[in-house]
Amino acid sequence: MSLYLHYSAISDVGRVRRENQDSGYAGPWLLTVCDGVGGAVRGDLASSTAVQALRKLDQRPDEDILGQVAGGVHRADDRIAELVEEDPALNGTSTTATVALFDGARFGLGHIGDSRAYLYRRGELRQLTHDHTFVQSLIDEGRITEEQSRTHPHRNLILKALDGIRHEEPDLFEFPAEAGDRIFLCSDGACGTLSLERMADILSTGTPDFAAVELVRASLEAGSTDNVTCIVADVSEEPAPDDLAPLLVGAAADLPRRMPVGGGVGGAVGGLFRGHRAGDTGEIAPVPAEAPEGAFVTDPIDPEAARYAPLAPTRYTWLRRVLVAAVLLGITWVVLATGWSWSQQQFYVGDHDGKVTIFRGLNADLPGISLSHPYETTDVEVDLLSDIDAEQVREGIEADDLDDARATVDNYAARQDVG
Known part of the structure; x- marks a missing residue:
């Protein structure tokens, strides 16, 4: 029996950053999050380039699902290398990449960096990926705890990323899917702030759209200082709605994504995060083309009349x-x-x-x-x-x-x- 994905994706610039260096994509066969590495040259360009290359995987894979994931990651790395070759000023740009490819019965995952993938199954949330960071190596050695890593002074030090130069190999693994599974991919703006318990609590209820929005909101409320990107997908025996189109978010999106109040699954959050308590999506409300009905507007001065109008005598010039x-x-x-x-x-x-x-x-x-x-x-x-x-x-x-x-x-x- 073939299973289906019902998905949603949200990306928010956050409260501190001037630009969104996260990119994400969610489709019927592919979920991916890429986070431009902070401090590097044009992290937004690196993440959007990687996602644009990876989104070509969004079709039902063949038997070699991990081979396709690895190939997609390598193509993304090669594309970044081409950008650097075309413009040496981009030397140093890099991005993380977490990729989940679905074939209707299993997931093939590829991972490099510190974006994460989680599996929520039968009431339990489990982290699937392993961070390629300095603080993760300290956790592995038992020198610090997961909680201590959230405030460690070197928490931003990433050991592996896609930069088009070092050609790092991603972690690759697969696991069978079950109806009722919920898959969660995110940038470290979310997982670096929220505890496992808090994420599990949010993922335990609501639709993918609701969960994605609440995860972003909770991250901002918890004090995240980074961009926040969350992708939530449910594994279901029922086909996805016909109007559920692939979603491109963050730096990779061509235009700001908006939806009206009560909009559909996967829509942008509009003004949901706007304001002091809820953060800021970085979107600016459009200026109306015409004045509101009933507003007082003075008639413009006729140019010729103004040109020849006599001037009042000036005093105390x-x-x-x-x-x-x-x-x-x-x-x-x-x-x-x-x-x-x-x-x-x-x-x-x-x-x-x-x-x-x-x-x-x-x-x-x-x-x-x-x-x-x-x-x-x-x-x-x-x-x-x-x-x-x-x-x-x-x-x-x-x-x-x-x-x-x-x-x-x-x-x-x-x-x-x-x-």
């Missing part, structure tokens, strides 16, 4: 000019002070005296003015890095904040050649 100049000077000072204050809240990683250093300020200079200064000098030597990594450090690597900059330094520290 010199005083007006002085006041205008004073106001402009004050505004200029406020703008400059605000810009300087903002610049000193920015961080990037660069080279200072041959050491990988965290700089405070902007990675740019004005004639005679330096907009940054060394903030933290590390013991990571630039000359011990690979040529590609050393070049990236010398050019400067932007960071979202100080913690992100420190995570980038830890990443290069783990990759320096100390032999």
Whole structure:
């Protein structure tokens, strides 16, 4: 007997990030989540490129289901390599990838990075994938607990990702599907914040659409500072509704996805997360093309009439000019002070005296003015890095904040050649 997938997918930019570096796809045969690695160049481009390559798997697979999953992951990695080759400025971009391919009776999974896949079966939630992160290695060695890993200073350090350079092999495995199973894929914006118990509680009720929305909402309410992407799919003996189309979300989506209040399965959440308590989807309400009915609108002045209209005699012209100049000077000072204050809240990683250093300020200079200064000098030597990594450090690597900059330094520290 063939089984079917009923699915939903939601991606939210979150409360802190300026852009969504997550991408996701859900279809009748394929579920996948990719998360652009923070601190790298154009993580949004890496994740969307990977998903666009992986979504070609969305058709009923043959017997070699794991071979098809591996092939899809390798093609995504190759596509990222092509992008870097076409534009060397993208060198360093990378993404995680978690892929679940369904054939009507079983799932074939491929995984690389720290996005996750879970199975909710008969009231029990089980994590299927194993994170390729530094903190996961500490958990495996018994040095820290899962709970401690959520606040570990090196929790953002990923050991394996798709970057088009290292060509890492994904974890591959399969398992049989059962009617009533619920599959959950997510970026670390969700699993890095919610406990297993909290996720199980949400996944235990409602439709896939309801569960996906509630998982995103709960992640934001719990304080997630990352993008949040959740895909929920039910395994059913009943065919999916005819109007359930494949869903593309996050950076990979061509246009912002919206739905009216009470919209259908898998629709975007519209204003659901908007506001202080519920986060912000990053969507801006459209400006109406016409004024609302009954609103007062003045008639526009006829251009010719305005051109020839006599002007009233002016008084105290010199005083007006002085006041205008004073106001402009004050505004200029406020703008400059605000810009300087903002610049000193920015961080990037660069080279200072041959050491990988965290700089405070902007990675740019004005004639005679330096907009940054060394903030933290590390013991990571630039000359011990690979040529590609050393070049990236010398050019400067932007960071979202100080913690992100420190995570980038830890990443290069783990990759320096100390032999």
